[in-house]
Amino acid sequence: MSFSTGDVFLIFTLLFFLYASPIIYVLLTIYGTFKKAEHPALIKAIAFANLLITVNLIYYSVTLDDLNDGGSTLQFVSISLAAFSPASISLLVNTQKKCAFYSYTALFFLSFGLYNLYYFPEKIEQDREAVIISSLQQGNIKKLQQTFNEGCPSEQATFYYLRTMAEGEIYPASSFVFLLDCTDKDHESSYSKDNFITYYQNVLQKPNINKKLLDLLLSDYYRYLNNRDKQELVTDLLNRIDNIHSDKENERFTDRLNLLIKHHPELKKFIKVDNQYILQNIDHGNASLISYIKPYYSTQNQELLLATNVLLHEDAAIVRKISRDKHILSTKILSSIGGIWGSRDVDLVSYIFRYGSEDLINWILIHSLDNTAAFDYQEKLFNHASQQEEYYCNNYLIKYTSFNPNLTDAKKQSVRQALIQKSHCQEK
Numbered sequence: 463m464s465f466s467t468g469d470v471f472l473i474f475t476l477l478f479f480l481y482a483s484p485i486i487y488v489l490l491t492i493y494g495t496f497k498k499a500e501h502p503a504l505i506k507a508i509a510f511a512n513l514l515i516t517v518n519l520i521y522y523s524v525t526l527d528d529l530n531d532g533g534s535t536l537q538f539v540s541i542s543l544a545a546f547s548p549a550s551i552s553l554l555v556n557t558q559k560k561c562a563f564y565s566y567t568a569l570f571f572l573s574f575g576l577y578n579l580y581y582f583p584e585k586i587e588q589d590r591e592a593v594i595i596s597s598l599q600q601g602n603i604k605k606l607q608q609t610f611n612e613g614c615p616s617e618q619a620t621f622y623y624l625r626t627m628a629e630g631e632i633y634p635a636s637s638f639v640f641l642l643d644c645t646d647k648d649h650e651s652s653y654s655k656d657n658f659i660t661y662y663q664n665v666l667q668k669p670n671i672n673k674k675l676l677d678l679l680l681s682d683y684y685r686y687l688n689n690r691d692k693q694e695l696v697t698d699l700l701n702r703i704d705n706i707h708s709d710k711e712n713e714r715f716t717d718r719l720n721l722l723i724k725h726h727p728e729l730k731k732f733i734k735v736d737n738q739y740i741l742q743n744i745d746h747g748n749a750s751l752i753s754y755i756k757p758y759y760s761t762q763n764q765e766l767l768l769a770t771n772v773l774l775h776e777d778a779a780i781v782r783k784i785s786r787d788k789h790i791l792s793t794k795i796l797s798s799i800g801g802i803w804g805s806r807d808v809d810l811v812s813y814i815f816r817y818g819s820e821d822l823i824n825w826i827l828i829h830s831l832d833n834t835a836a837f838d839y840q841e842k843l844f845n846h847a848s849q850q851e852e853y854y855c856n857n858y859l860i861k862y863t864s865f866n867p868n869l870t871d872a873k874k875q876s877v878r879q880a881l882i883q884k885s886h887c888q889e890k
Contacts, residue, residue: 638674860881
């Protein structure tokens with residue numbers, strides 16, 4: 463989208479008159495008043511009109527929250543006086559005494575009416591909203607029913623209030639009951655956040671939940687969830703226990719899921735764990751989730767057990783296994799999957815350098831079990847100096863170590879130097 467010179471000039475002209483309107487209005491009014499000084503009735507009309515304008519400006523600037531919460535008062539005053547300018551302009555146009563009086567009065571009341579038609583409903587809605595919030599805070603259900611004409615707010619408004627109230631301890635249980643009873647429990651939409659199950663899920667994800675609301679959702683309103691809702695609820699919380707979130711967030715999600723299961727043990731059946739699910743989380747290094755679902759699965763797959771030992775930092779167990787049979791370090795954990803793993807199968811020693819603890823990696827290096835040189839590989843890269851592709855020698859273990867979330871930068875550098883000395887190539 464482009465603007466011509468004329469468009470830019472028009473925009474700047476409009477902005478100038480908008481923000482200069484207070485000065486223009488005052489000058490027009492003063493000039494018009496002096497010019498019509500011989501018309502007492504008109505002078506009184508001008509004085510009365512400006513008194514009303516002043517009262518209006520003060521009233522709205524003080525009572526409208528949009529202005530009190532950081533809205534531009536200058537912009538508000540400018541727009542207001544621009545709206546009343548037609549009456550002042552008429553003072554310069556009309557020369558006849560009677561015509562000047564009627565045209566000024568008519569234009570003023572027209573502007574006054576349109577101006578208040580715009581701002582007064584906003585004030586009414588603001589006052590109504592204040593009554594609603596106050597009633598919700600006090601648990602005044604009778605007042606709420608009167609405000610909503612003996613009924614409920616719209617579905618959208620109902621969920622707006624429920625979301626607003628979710629983390630505020632000031633709201634009583636009765637207000638939540640009133641709003642929750644207003645929701646359509648059967649309404650479903652993958653595109654709308656205004657449905658019961660979506661609200662249920664979102665509340666359980668919040669850092670802080672009104673304790674009364676949480677009790678209601680876990681008891682009285684749990685019965686509105688069907689099996690699909692319960693499956694979605696459990697799956698959603700499980701999916702949020704991952705290596706992206708902080709430990710504090712993961713703890714929150716696990717606590718919420720445990721709380722749900724404590725109140726409704728039947729939810730355990732929705733934690734469906736198989737080898738494929740475990741393998742997927744091993745691939746992503748999702749230690750938090752592997753730790754959580756461990757009581758829910760039992761596998762005899764040795765590759766998965768080795769990987770979970772590494773992920774969960776069960777170093778004593780993995781050291782015992784390696785000590786009994788050093789060949790398990792070459793056990794394939796993951797098939798060739800690309801990404802940082804490269805185009806090769808991922809064996810146990812690779813997985814250790816990618817996700818293992820500092821102590822385990824140190825133990826591997828001290829006992830010379832890394833077999834570093836076997837992980838050297840040729841990588842074709844573009845050389846900007848020679849302007850052509852060239853082959854460079856690199857090492858997978860060094861690469862994996864650089865992504866290990868359990869190592870500090872200093873430790874990564876230390877391990878890197880140790881591996882470089884064992885490699886048969888100079889890393890580029």
